[in-house]
Amino acid sequence: MATQQVEAGAAGHGAEPRGKRSEDGQATYLIAVAEALWEEMERDERVFMLGEDIGVYGGAFKVTEGFIERFGSERVMDTPIAEETIVGMSVGAAMEGLRPVAEFQYADFMSSGFDEITTVLSRYHYRSGVPMPVVLRGPSGGGVRASSFHSINPEPWYAYAGGIKIMCPAFPSDAKGLLKSAIRDDNPCMFLEHKWIYRRIKEQVPEDPEFLVPIGTADVKRQGTDVSIVTYGAMVHKALEAAEALAQRGISAEVVDLRTVYPLDEETVLRSIEKTSRALVLYESYRFLGIGSEVAAVIAEKAFEHLDAPVLRLAPPNVPVPFSPPLEDAFLPQVADIEAAVDRLTGW
Amino acid sequence: MATKIERDATASGRPLSDDRLQEILYFLKLARYFDERMEALYRQGRLPGAIYSGRGQEGTHVGVTFALEDRDSLFPTHRDLTAQLTKGLDLKRVMAQYWGRIDGYLRGRDGNSHIGDWVGHRTYAVMSHLPIAYPVACGAALVYQRDGSRRVALAICGDGATSNGRWHEAINTSAVFRLPVVWVVNNNQFAYSTPNAKEFAVPTIAERAAAYGIPGVRVDGADVLEVYAAAREAVDRAREGGGPTLIESVSLRWRGHAGHDPAKYVPRELLEHYMLSKDPVKNFEEYLRTQGVVTDDDIAQIQARVEREFDEGYEYALASPFPEPGDVTKGWWVEDGYWQSEPGRAGGTEAS
Numbered sequence: 001m002a003t004q005q006v007e008a009g010a011a012g013h014g015a016e017p018r019g020k021r022s023e024d025g026q027a028t029y030l031i032a033v034a035e036a037l038w039e040e041m042e043r044d045e046r047v048f049m050l051g052e053d054i055g056v057y058g059g060a061f062k063v064t065e066g067f068i069e070r071f072g073s074e075r076v077m078d079t080p081i082a083e084e085t086i087v088g089m090s091v092g093a094a095m096e097g098l099r100p101v102a103e104f105q106y107a108d109f110m111s112s113g114f115d116e117i118t119t120v121l122s123r124y125h126y127r128s129g130v131p132m133p134v135v136l137r138g139p140s141g142g143g144v145r146a147s148s149f150h151s152i153n154p155e156p157w158y159a160y161a162g163g164i165k166i167m168c169p170a171f172p173s174d175a176k177g178l179l180k181s182a183i184r185d186d187n188p189c190m191f192l193e194h195k196w197i198y199r200r201i202k203e204q205v206p207e208d209p210e211f212l213v214p215i216g217t218a219d220v221k222r223q224g225t226d227v228s229i230v231t232y233g234a235m236v237h238k239a240l241e242a243a244e245a246l247a248q249r250g251i252s253a254e255v256v257d258l259r260t261v262y263p264l265d266e267e268t269v270l271r272s273i274e275k276t277s278r279a280l281v282l283y284e285s286y287r288f289l290g291i292g293s294e295v296a297a298v299i300a301e302k303a304f305e306h307l308d309a310p311v312l313r314l315a316p317p318n319v320p321v322p323f324s325p326p327l328e329d330a331f332l333p334q335v336a337d338i339e340a341a342v343d344r345l346t347g348w
Numbered sequence: 349m350a351t352k353i354e355r356d357a358t359a360s361g362r363p364l365s366d367d368r369l370q371e372i373l374y375f376l377k378l379a380r381y382f383d384e385r386m387e388a389l390y391r392q393g394r395l396p397g398a399i400y401s402g403r404g405q406e407g408t409h410v411g412v413t414f415a416l417e418d419r420d421s422l423f424p425t426h427r428d429l430t431a432q433l434t435k436g437l438d439l440k441r442v443m444a445q446y447w448g449r450i451d452g453y454l455r456g457r458d459g460n461s462h463i464g465d466w467v468g469h470r471t472y473a474v475m476s477h478l479p480i481a482y483p484v485a486c487g488a489a490l491v492y493q494r495d496g497s498r499r500v501a502l503a504i505c506g507d508g509a510t511s512n513g514r515w516h517e518a519i520n521t522s523a524v525f526r527l528p529v530v531w532v533v534n535n536n537q538f539a540y541s542t543p544n545a546k547e548f549a550v551p552t553i554a555e556r557a558a559a560y561g562i563p564g565v566r567v568d569g570a571d572v573l574e575v576y577a578a579a580r581e582a583v584d585r586a587r588e589g590g591g592p593t594l595i596e597s598v599s600l601r602w603r604g605h606a607g608h609d610p611a612k613y614v615p616r617e618l619l620e621h622y623m624l625s626k627d628p629v630k631n632f633e634e635y636l637r638t639q640g641v642v643t644d645d646d647i648a649q650i651q652a653r654v655e656r657e658f659d660e661g662y663e664y665a666l667a668s669p670f671p672e673p674g675d676v677t678k679g680w681w682v683e684d685g686y687w688q689s690e691p692g693r694a695g696g697t698e699a700s
Contacts, residue, residue: 074494080520080524082483082517082520084483084513084514084517085486085514085518085521087483088480088481088482088483088484088485088486088514088518089484089487090487091483091484091487092483092484092485092487092491093487093490094487095487095488096421096491097491098491100487115514116480116483119475119477120475120480123475124473125679125682125687126679126680127454127457127473128453128454128457128464128466128687129679129688131682163680186682187682187683
């Protein structure tokens with residue numbers, strides 16, 4: 001399909017996301033997300049979107065630019081600033097047969113709808129058997145100098161609720177395939193788009209509208225033999241950078257991208273540990289009770305006989321994400337920190 | 349009173365037939381009898397879990413629900429079981445829920461009045477947070493607005509719930525989008541121990557509707573037909589695309605917040621006044637008798653019917669097995685199939 005030379009986010013009205021790929025057909029992570037939404041909106045008229053500023057404005061990050069012109073204001077619905085009601089309305093609409101996709105301007109604002117998410121959305125099917133085909137999505141993560149109300153990694157809060165499938169893809173193709181799967185899934189899904197990745201990472205993304213990535217499957221992004229770095233989100237890219245640096249000095253690191261943080265693909269993770277015998281769990285949610293806490297516990301419990309060293313965790317401290325660049329850089333795990341942790345493991 | 353009820357009953361242009369009036373009496377008497385018997389069982393220690401009496405508020409619950417059609421949806425709270433019975437839930441399965449049995453609507457995953465039957469009767473399964481179902485009602489109403497079905501959503505909450513942010517969010521959103529929803533507040537004057545004066549700073553709840561740009565009306569919950577007439581007008585308005593209405597129905601909570609609560613904070617004179625002259629069940633029974641719609645014999649028959657149905661429900665509940673313990677982790681995801689199949693019935697009937 002012919003692509004136009006149009007910069008992401010600067011397209012004129014009516015341009016569909018696929019028209020925003022680069023000249024060689026690559027799509028950024030953001031465009032891949034937009035393509036997934038567009039394709040699923042075209043495929044199933046029960047799918048509709050709601051959120052703040054997604055319609056007329058095209059979304060705070062311009063993910064939904066061009067959508068209202070194509071799909072209309074009923075299916076691309078601008079809402080008041082009422083997150084409990086955005087979620088509650090999604091629940092009620094799903095109960096009456098629609099498939100809502102609710103956008104949160106930043107994943108940080110999901111907590112304004114915390115009760116409807118954790119008490120209603122996550123539990124309703126368990127209690128009564130009524131399916132909740134709702135997707136909550138929004139930009140998460142830090143490293144962009146946006147401080148603590150625009151940089152959260154909220155996945156541990158909502159994983160604890162129990163009834164919501166939570167995805168944190170690191171690559172554009174994974175993002176597109178997972179979001180399409182989430183929209184087609186009859187269970188509540190939370191799709192967290194790491195904002196650092198939005199326009200920084202691009203790749204060849206499948207154009208087949210039936211291209212799907214199964215929810216709950218991890219993926220080995222780099223094969224290795226000496227140590228497993230189990231990670232997700234933007235940290236995958238730091239891990240890959242560290243793995244390249246480690247390879248230069250003879251250490252072979254395998255990078256396992258969880259892709260879905262709840263439910264966990266334990267099998268893929270454990271298979272990697274069996275191969276390498278050393279595990280570093282790298283995650284951007286806070287160290288205490290972040291996603292990596294659970295992953296580390298699973299590895300320690302189920303891969304004990306394969307381990308040659310303790311399971312290490314590398315994650316930010318439990319403080320609000322700071323603004324000042326040196327503070328945020330100290331807050332986030334850096335490539336040097338990853339290398340140091342791997343050195344600890346290989347030197348054990 | 350007779351003149352007022354007649355006038356209000358015909359105001360909507362659809363006078364109720366004798367059959368329908370008797371049906372209202374049946375639900376009022378069923379609700380009252382159920383409440384009294386359940387309280388007795390609770391005090392005898394024969395009921396696991398809590399009770400949340402709706403005694404004295406039957407006029408509100410039956411009145412608003414009676415204005416709905418089967419295909420409309422209801423979003424109640426823990427105190428509104430009477431509304432769910434009026435909507436058509438099977439008393440047997442309701443009682444099975446109280447005893448935590450597999451034949452309850454929620455298969456033991458929740459108890460007592462935290463109940464709903466969405467598939468069968470379009471009632472939302474009650475959750476404790478207040479008023480957590482109000483935003484959900486907006487979603488159902490959104491679909492009705494778009495699909496041309498002319499269905500209506502009706503949500504009930506209490507006077508205390510009107511202090512919560514969700515109440516304001518939901519009503520505001522419904523007004524902005526002109527959704528086909530009716531917002532009912534069961535003002536029984538006490539939120540647990542908190543009286544109206546400590547819950548909000550305006551004299552009535554109904555007048556707060558103006559803040560959102562929707563009509564508000566205050567009715568006497570002791571007069572089931574006055575409640576019905578207001579609800580009927582609001583439901584018709586919503587159905588015709590006229591947007592939401594707020595109805596404040598005033599009564600008194602005759603019993604405590606829950607079974608353990610002696611409610612000493614309710615002034616004795618107030619309670620006596622309501623029990624003597626604002627009893628919605630007694631008032632309506634008296635009205636129908638004086639209007640010649642029912643005889644003493646008819647009333648006795650209705651009473652016998654509700655007593656029989658309660659006893660049958662109680663028997664059904666105790667004969668229904670408990671859920672199987674191994675099923676506790678099933679039913680999270682649609683694909684595990686727990687809710688698409690018959691549940692295991694080997695849980696036994698003896699509490700451990």
